[in-house]
Amino acid sequence: xxxxxxxxxSFIKKDLALExxxxxxxxxxxxxxxxxxxxxxTAKILIDLQDKQAKYFIKAKLNTYKNFKKKLIGxxxxxxxxxxxxxxxxxxxxxxxxxxxxxxxDFKGKFIYTIDHKNNHIKKSYxxxxxxxxxxxxxKFKKQYILEKLLFPNEEIKEEExxxxxxxxxxxxxxxxxxxxxxxxxxxxxxxxxxxxKEILGHIKKLPTYSSVIVxxxxxxxxxxxxxxxxxxxxxxxxxxxxxxxxxxxxxESEYNHTKKINKRIFNSLKNMFKRExxxxxxxxxxxxxxxxxxxxxxxxxxxxxxxxxxxx
Numbered sequence: 001x002x003x004x005x006x007x008x009x010s011f012i013k014k015d016l017a018l019e020x021x022x023x024x025x026x027x028x029x030x031x032x033x034x035x036x037x038x039x040x041x042t043a044k045i046l047i048d049l050q051d052k053q054a055k056y057f058i059k060a061k062l063n064t065y066k067n068f069k070k071k072l073i074g075x076x077x078x079x080x081x082x083x084x085x086x087x088x089x090x091x092x093x094x095x096x097x098x099x100x101x102x103x104x105x106d107f108k109g110k111f112i113y114t115i116d117h118k119n120n121h122i123k124k125s126y127x128x129x130x131x132x133x134x135x136x137x138x139x140k141f142k143k144q145y146i147l148e149k150l151l152f153p154n155e156e157i158k159e160e161e162x163x164x165x166x167x168x169x170x171x172x173x174x175x176x177x178x179x180x181x182x183x184x185x186x187x188x189x190x191x192x193x194x195x196x197x198k199e200i201l202g203h204i205k206k207l208p209t210y211s212s213v214i215v216x217x218x219x220x221x222x223x224x225x226x227x228x229x230x231x232x233x234x235x236x237x238x239x240x241x242x243x244x245x246x247x248x249x250x251x252x253e254s255e256y257n258h259t260k261k262i263n264k265r266i267f268n269s270l271k272n273m274f275k276r277e278x279x280x281x282x283x284x285x286x287x288x289x290x291x292x293x294x295x296x297x298x299x300x301x302x303x304x305x306x307x308x309x310x311x312x313x
Contacts, residue, residue, distance in 0.1 A: 017044075017098045018087060024115060024144050026090045033089055035096065036082035038073050046087070046096040049080055053107035054094030057152060061222060101237070105150060112148040118237045119146060125239035128214060132175050134168060135232045137225075148234075155226040162266050163273070165224055165231050169216065169247055170277050176214040176241070177278065185210035192242045193295050200294045203287050212241050219247035220254035244278065245285075249292045249308075256304045267311055286312050 035046035040062075048054050055077060062070040076082050089096070090113075095105040101116035116122065119141065126139050140147040157165070180188065186204065189195055197204070216223070217238025225232040248270060252262055274280045280288070289312060293305050 017102055020115065021096075021102055021104075022088055026113065026145070027142075028090055030088045031091055032086050033093065034084055034086050036077065036080065037085050038077065038082055040070065040073060043097055043099040046085060046098070047077060047082075048094045049077070051094030051107060053152070054105065057105065057107070058095060060153075060156075107150070107152065110150045110152065112150050114146040114148060115144065116146065116237060122146060122237050125236040128239060129172070129233070129236060132172050132214070134172055135230060136236060137232055137234060151225045151227045151232055157221060157224055157226050159263065159266070161226075161231075162263075163269055166248075166251075166270055166273065168231060168233070169219065170273065172216075173213040173244065173278060177244075178212050178241070180210040180212055182210055185212070188212055188241065189243070189295065192240060195295050199297075200291050203291050203294070207287055208284060211244055213244050214239065215242045215246045217242070217246070217250075219251050221251075222254075243288065243292055243295075244274075244280070245288045245292045248274075249289065249296065252308065253296070253301060253304050256307065257301070262304075262307050262311065264311055 033048060036049050038045045038047065038058075045058065047058055058077065059074045062074045087096075089104060090106065092106045092108045093104045093113075094107050097103040097105075101114060101118075103115075104113040105111075106113070114122075122139070123141055126136065129136050137151055138149040182204065185207075186197060189197060189200075215238075216233055216236065217240060218235055219233075223233060223235045225234055252267065256262055271282075271285060274285055275282070289308065293308060297305070
């Protein structure tokens with residue numbers, strides 16, 4: 001029954017998103033184009049199979065992790081064995097992402113159009129990251145959408161580069177590190193995560209100090225772009241003040257979801273970096289990990305939680 005409801009809701013959301021897209025004024029003529037429809041998790045992707053760059057881009061995204069399901073979608077795209085859908089969009093659009101926000105990719109003009117109800121928050125995030133000299137693509141804020149510079153083609157990110165990339169975040173953490181009172185710390189958890197504190201109050205009371213930083217908010221491999229040996233962070237709509245280990249835990253959760261592995265060497269190297277750069281000793285670090293895992297429990301990733309707790313022992 002739940003599965004049927006999920007499928008029905010999925011189609012309703014898709015129709016509403018397409019309806020919203022049709023109404024957007026992109027300051028130019030729109031034409032009807034045929035797209036192939038693929039489902040990846042909760043997102044829907046529309047691909048113009050005549051656009052070689054769109055196909056290359058989505059295949060590179062699908063191959064970010066060694067994931068059989070995503071590789072299979074890549075094969076279906078290559079063979080053209082996907083359902084077709086027609087929609088009115090600007091002429092050069094080759095790829096559309098439909099999820100909680102809508103993204104349209106223009107590979108000729110090298111732009112991404114983003115339609116998102118969080119526009120004002122993204123504007124604040126953009127200013128915040130620019131102020132702290134974090135590399136992000138250039139954004140222009142229009143009335144109905146955001147215009148983002150498309151960094152494409154981008155280079156593959158290798159395992160040994162992950163620590164290097166985390167140093168970008170540590171630069172942000174050190175600049176925005178803030179000591180909090182216990183009361184402020186609890187208020188921050190309520191505001192940032194909308195979480196019932198009962199489960200973690202014991203851990204909070206045992207912390208020797210309380211602190212927060214500005215986090216990316218969705219730090220994972222697909223949200224890092226490498227271009228000419230520089231790293232850029234994208235998808236910044238969840239950037240805000242939050243708990244110090246949010247990006248760290250989210251990164252490893254994303255890695256585990258796609259590979260069913262956690263790289264212990266990288267995990268421990270970053271743990272040491274938190275100790276060295278932000279003066280977080282082992283006991284405090286472990287307790288902060290448990291707090292972050294408990295907050296994220298509603299994501300129901302029990303095997304990931306178990307693996308992380310094993311590494312901490």
